Amino acid sequence: xxxxxxxxxxxxxxxxxxxxxxxxxxFDYVVSENEENDPGGVTKWGLDARTHGxxxxxxxxxxxxxxxxxxxWHKHHCxxxxxxLCAVHFDNCVNMGPGQAxxxxxxxxxxxxxxxxxxxxxxxxxxxxxxxxxxxxxxxxVEKKRDFYESLCEIRPAMERFKQGWLNRANDLQxxx
Numbered sequence: 001x002x003x004x005x006x007x008x009x010x011x012x013x014x015x016x017x018x019x020x021x022x023x024x025x026x027f028d029y030v031v032s033e034n035e036e037n038d039p040g041g042v043t044k045w046g047l048d049a050r051t052h053g054x055x056x057x058x059x060x061x062x063x064x065x066x067x068x069x070x071x072x073w074h075k076h077h078c079x080x081x082x083x084x085l086c087a088v089h090f091d092n093c094v095n096m097g098p099g100q101a102x103x104x105x106x107x108x109x110x111x112x113x114x115x116x117x118x119x120x121x122x123x124x125x126x127x128x129x130x131x132x133x134x135x136x137x138x139x140x141x142v143e144k145k146r147d148f149y150e151s152l153c154e155i156r157p158a159m160e161r162f163k164q165g166w167l168n169r170a171n172d173l174q175x176x177x
Contacts, residue, residue: 005073008087009065011176012094015169016046032057046094068094076101077117084177085129085138091173092145095166104148108140138177146170 014025023029032044040048044056045064052067059067073079076098078090092101099115106113111124128137149166153159 004083004086005069008078008090009068011087012046012068012091015172016094027061082129082134085134085141087176088138088141088173095169096148100148104141104144107144108137135177139174142170142174142177
């Protein structure tokens with residue numbers, strides 16, 4: 001049985017992993033990368049050395065999966081959300097950090113955007129999903145994600161080179177909503 005976590009992780013990995021040439025999408029051929037302008041350093045499975053330690057280049061899929069489950073899915077309340085909102089929030093936690101991910105969720109549901117998950121945020125998300133539907137709220141968060149990328153590129157022009165990839169990712173996320 002495929003769980004919401006499994007489905008969301010597959011989406012994240014397809015967007016975070018670098019595959020050996022000719023093997024896109026085959027998780028047996030994920031390689032580490034060291035992007036020159038990435039402050040996280042060496043990255044594999046979308047997990048960087050700065051955050052997860054210098055051995056990320058040696059991580060296996062099972063180890064990366066457990067890090068994602070523990071450090072992102074559970075820690076940042078993704079399991080409390082229904083599909084597709086759980087996938088959108090999970091992807092945002094991974095892609096832009098949990099504080100920013102919560103802010104986007106808070107903005108979409110109309111509560112104070114302090115970036116902290118608490119009872120007010122939980123109640124606002126629950127109420128918004130009942131009134132508008134989970135899919136509509138998820139789509140609104142994706143739109144906030146696009147706005148964030150646009151704003152980031154205006155503030156930090158060096159990030160412009162990543163913009164199209166980020167927007168493509170947002171489009172793919174919208175498609176699962």
